Amino acid sequence: MKWTKSLFTALAAVVLGLIGGALLMLVTGSNPIEGYAYLFRGGLMNMERFGNTLGSATTLILTGLSVAFAFKTGLFNIGASGQMLAGGLMATALALTLKLPKELMLPIIIVGAMLAGALWAAIPGLLKAIFNVHEVVATIMMNWIAYWMVYYTVPAYFKGPMLETESARIPDYASLRVSWLTKLFQGSYINLGIFIAIIAVIIIAIILDKTTLGYELKAVGFNRYAAEYAGINVPKNVALAMGISGGLAGLAGAAFYVGYAYNMQIGVLPAAGFDGIAVALLGANSPWGVAAAAFFFGILHSGKGYMSAMTHIPPDIGDTIIAIIIYFAATSILFENLYEKIMKKIKANKETSTEAAA
Amino acid sequence: MDKQPHGQVDGSNYEYIIEMLNITKTFPGIVANDNISIQLKKGEILALLGENGAGKSTLMSVLFGLYRPDSGEIRVRGKPVHISNPNVANELGIGMVHQHFKLVHNFTITENIILGLEPTIGPFIKIKEAAQRIKELSEQYGLNVDPWAKIEDVSVGMQQRVEILKMLYRNAEILIFDEPTAVLTPQEINDLMDIMRNLIKEGKSIILITHKLKEIKAIADRCTVIRRGKVIGTVNVAETNEAQMAEMMVGRAVSFSVNKKPQEAGDVVLEIENLHALSSRKIPALRGFCLTVRKGEIVGLAGVDGNGQTELVEVLTGLRRAESGTIKFKGKDITHDTIRTRIEEGMAHIPEDRQKRGLVLDYTIEENFILEIYYKEPYSKHGFLNKKEIKANAQKIIENFDVRSSLGSISLARTLSGGNQQKAIVGREISHDPELLIAVQPTRGLDVGSIEYIHKRLVEQRDRGKAVLLVSLELDEIMDLSDRIAVISHGELVGIKKPEETNENEIGLMMAGVAHGGAA
Numbered sequence: 089m090k091w092t093k094s095l096f097t098a099l100a101a102v103v104l105g106l107i108g109g110a111l112l113m114l115v116t117g118s119n120p121i122e123g124y125a126y127l128f129r130g131g132l133m134n135m136e137r138f139g140n141t142l143g144s145a146t147t148l149i150l151t152g153l154s155v156a157f158a159f160k161t162g163l164f165n166i167g168a169s170g171q172m173l174a175g176g177l178m179a180t181a182l183a184l185t186l187k188l189p190k191e192l193m194l195p196i197i198i199v200g201a202m203l204a205g206a207l208w209a210a211i212p213g214l215l216k217a218i219f220n221v222h223e224v225v226a227t228i229m230m231n232w233i234a235y236w237m238v239y240y241t242v243p244a245y246f247k248g249p250m251l252e253t254e255s256a257r258i259p260d261y262a263s264l265r266v267s268w269l270t271k272l273f274q275g276s277y278i279n280l281g282i283f284i285a286i287i288a289v290i291i292i293a294i295i296l297d298k299t300t301l302g303y304e305l306k307a308v309g310f311n312r313y314a315a316e317y318a319g320i321n322v323p324k325n326v327a328l329a330m331g332i333s334g335g336l337a338g339l340a341g342a343a344f345y346v347g348y349a350y351n352m353q354i355g356v357l358p359a360a361g362f363d364g365i366a367v368a369l370l371g372a373n374s375p376w377g378v379a380a381a382a383f384f385f386g387i388l389h390s391g392k393g394y395m396s397a398m399t400h401i402p403p404d405i406g407d408t409i410i411a412i413i414i415y416f417a418a419t420s421i422l423f424e425n426l427y428e429k430i431m432k433k434i435k436a437n438k439e440t441s442t443e444a445a446a
Numbered sequence: 447m448d449k450q451p452h453g454q455v456d457g458s459n460y461e462y463i464i465e466m467l468n469i470t471k472t473f474p475g476i477v478a479n480d481n482i483s484i485q486l487k488k489g490e491i492l493a494l495l496g497e498n499g500a501g502k503s504t505l506m507s508v509l510f511g512l513y514r515p516d517s518g519e520i521r522v523r524g525k526p527v528h529i530s531n532p533n534v535a536n537e538l539g540i541g542m543v544h545q546h547f548k549l550v551h552n553f554t555i556t557e558n559i560i561l562g563l564e565p566t567i568g569p570f571i572k573i574k575e576a577a578q579r580i581k582e583l584s585e586q587y588g589l590n591v592d593p594w595a596k597i598e599d600v601s602v603g604m605q606q607r608v609e610i611l612k613m614l615y616r617n618a619e620i621l622i623f624d625e626p627t628a629v630l631t632p633q634e635i636n637d638l639m640d641i642m643r644n645l646i647k648e649g650k651s652i653i654l655i656t657h658k659l660k661e662i663k664a665i666a667d668r669c670t671v672i673r674r675g676k677v678i679g680t681v682n683v684a685e686t687n688e689a690q691m692a693e694m695m696v697g698r699a700v701s702f703s704v705n706k707k708p709q710e711a712g713d714v715v716l717e718i719e720n721l722h723a724l725s726s727r728k729i730p731a732l733r734g735f736c737l738t739v740r741k742g743e744i745v746g747l748a749g750v751d752g753n754g755q756t757e758l759v760e761v762l763t764g765l766r767r768a769e770s771g772t773i774k775f776k777g778k779d780i781t782h783d784t785i786r787t788r789i790e791e792g793m794a795h796i797p798e799d800r801q802k803r804g805l806v807l808d809y810t811i812e813e814n815f816i817l818e819i820y821y822k823e824p825y826s827k828h829g830f831l832n833k834k835e836i837k838a839n840a841q842k843i844i845e846n847f848d849v850r851s852s853l854g855s856i857s858l859a860r861t862l863s864g865g866n867q868q869k870a871i872v873g874r875e876i877s878h879d880p881e882l883l884i885a886v887q888p889t890r891g892l893d894v895g896s897i898e899y900i901h902k903r904l905v906e907q908r909d910r911g912k913a914v915l916l917v918s919l920e921l922d923e924i925m926d927l928s929d930r931i932a933v934i935s936h937g938e939l940v941g942i943k944k945p946e947e948t949n950e951n952e953i954g955l956m957m958a959g960v961a962h963g964g965a966a
Contacts, residue, residue, distance in 0.1 A: 298830055299826075303813070303820050319764075
């Protein structure tokens with residue numbers, strides 16, 4: 089019941105977003121049917137493009153999961169970008185420092201990035217737990233600390249041979265890209281990160297739904313006073329929830345900086361961290377919903393370039409569609425009411441038809 | 447037939463100022479109102495009596511435009527109307543005082559009252575004129591409200607009067623009171639009754655939603671009884687008695703007195719010595735409080751609200767730190783133990799605020815039932831929840847404690863009526879088989895049926911040799927249930943009395959801080 093309602097809401101938001109995009113295309117004098125045909129073909133038409141879609145979705149799944157997990161436990165993690173940077177910097181540092189066989193290298197990088205992201209979020213988590221500092225403020229500040237940390241650390245210690253503004257190229261033995269996958273998807277950006285993301289979705293779904301840990305975390309998120317009353321350690325759970333959320337963003341950092349990209353650039357706060365909020369919203373904070381929403385946004389991301397190349401529609405239309413969808417997802421209460429009305433009508437119709445039959 | 451107490455039909459051609467005819471309203475899984483009709487005469491107080499979840503609040507929400515009925519007709523002053531939202535209700539002169547006040551706490555009383563229809567000159571609010579009008583209204587109806595006080599600084603009773611003023615300011619003619627006395631002290635209840643009489647005198651009509659028979663008897667003219675969504679009947683209050691109304695409401699004869707056999711108390715379970723604690727505003731709330739509770743007895747703690755009861759309970763259960771003094775539980779010093787340790791040692795707590803402390807409203811009932819024991823077998827193993835055992839546990843409590851909901855154990859706690867939420871908490875706490883049950887206002891806002899039920903359960907605990915500490919603002923409840931009555935005033939124990947050796951008068955004086963009830 090609740091599940092179908094979320095799905096209906098999300099689909100309604102998507103459809104309205106696409107209609108909004110179509111209107112914009114019409115206004116700018118383009119044919120929306122053609123535009124969408126190219127947009128979706130750009131994201132899906134062959135293995136390479138499909139791989140790129142999955143590559144974009146990988147980061148979004150992980151940041152979306154990060155934000156959604158925090159939401160489920162009553163926290164607003166707006167610092168996924170910073171945690172991604174912390175994870176990415178750790179991954180880059182490990183990749184450029186250690187020289188080990190790939191089978192050893194990758195687990196170390198992945199765990200390292202996850203811990204760095206977790207630490208980056210645990211600081212605001214502890215501040216919230218102990219001093220009741222609002223996590224929105226603290227995580228935004230941590231974003232900029234991470235930004236400047238990367239800004240100074242990368243040129244000082246991990247500089248490439250050519251440019252001051254980016255790290256050296258990630259060596260093959262430390263990259264999440266693997267040749268069989270690249271070949272399978274005809275040279276796309278796809279990398280092992282997609283498996284990390286899917287595993288993370290499964291683990292988070294299990295934690296939230298089936299474990300005492302998830303039960304505690306959600307209890308604290310829904311009503312910290314009742315949790316305290318019941319003897320649950322509230323500060324510990326707040327810090328832990330932020331830590332897990334940050335760990336997921338840290339994984340996104342690894343998938344992005346040593347998987348999707350070849351190096352780490354300075355002076356950029358990754359947009360995927362903020363897009364994660366949209367993904368979580370559209371996915372109704374459910375792990376599988378997040379995966380589906382991230383995949384859809386992945387299509388838009390990788391298809392918009394193709395669309396603008398083949399038509400006169402600017403690629404920004406893709407971003408505008410995302411923005412409109414977010415708008416409608418945020419006002420989902422409207423659709424929930426609509427859904428209830430429709431369900432009621434269906435039920436009433438059924439009743440009258442059975443009555444008529446009888 | 448009906449007497450006409452104040453029923454002046456003012457010239458126009460209608461007998462009833464409000465008629466709700468054949469109203470039906472369903473929610474998924476439940477028929478909240480099943481073909482209900484009520485009629486309100488001008489200048490009368492009509493009581494709407496029913497148990498929690500009987501459908502009273504739903505019916506009034508329909509009248510106030512918060513819900514649309516599936517079928518039925520509403521007539522105001524004889525004319526059929528469509529009340530599609532609360533603004534329409536306001537225009538028709540219908541106003542409602544909700545059970546949970548809807549006030550902005552850091553606004554003044556005037557600001558709260560004019561909110562939504564601020565009188566303005568250009569961009570400026572004519573606040574002084576508004577305050578003047580509020581003052582006049584306040585005097586006219588004997589409300590005694592200071593228009594410039596802030597909500598956060600005034601008592602609950604005063605906040606309720608602000609809600610009443612809000613309606614009067616909007617020229618409401620028909621006033622709906624939803625469980626208005628649930629949050630008031632006995633003194634405040636008397637004040638409210640006087641206010642309601644004044645309102646009638648000034649020509650208003652009142653619908654009073656309640657389940658307190660005493661109040662209906664004291665103030666209402668007629669009473670419509672609703673049970674499980676249906677009207678059972680309408681009676682003239684003067685021609686009936688409390689027992690008869692209770693029977694109509696519950697559907698069976700109700701006993702008002704508690705059956706309690708005399709019993710010797712056993713070993714000391716709880717020993718509080720010289721306890722000091724601060725309130726949330728860092729003011730001393732407990733000043734050297736002492737008390738012992740033994741096995742097989744109910745100790746009632748009586749006191750005027752705000753004399754340290756809340757802090758005492760929080761310190762006992764571990765929610766608040768003790769500044770000094772000791773708490774011994776079963777002979778062991780637990781003053782600095784965690785909440786969980788205390789629960790595991792056998793302490794259970796029915797909290798004062800069921801929605802804030804007692805339940806996770808967005809969890810299902812079955813999830814709420816394991817709030818304190820989720821980490822134990824069989825409810826979980828190796829960190830994984832065992833949903834089958836959790837459901838079985840829920841079924842047991844639901845059956846034993848008659849917790850009613852639309853979807854059974856998977857209903858969200860939020861969707862339960864107040865009485866059923868309370869029964870769920872009481873059921874959960876007693877199901878832990880505690881050595882000491884701390885019950886704070888366990889029957890607050892409940893109907894007779896539920897009160898009788900919960901009282902029986904508390905006495906059962908005592909009969910089984912367990913200790914019960916009952917903290918309540920209802921003196922009747924304390925007198926009926928307690929084996930010993932402890933009176934608290936200004937954070938100190940004033941004295942201890944046996945109920946058979948004292949009376950309400952003496953306890954009342956002790957509550958005011960007069961040791962041993964003055965002359966006694």
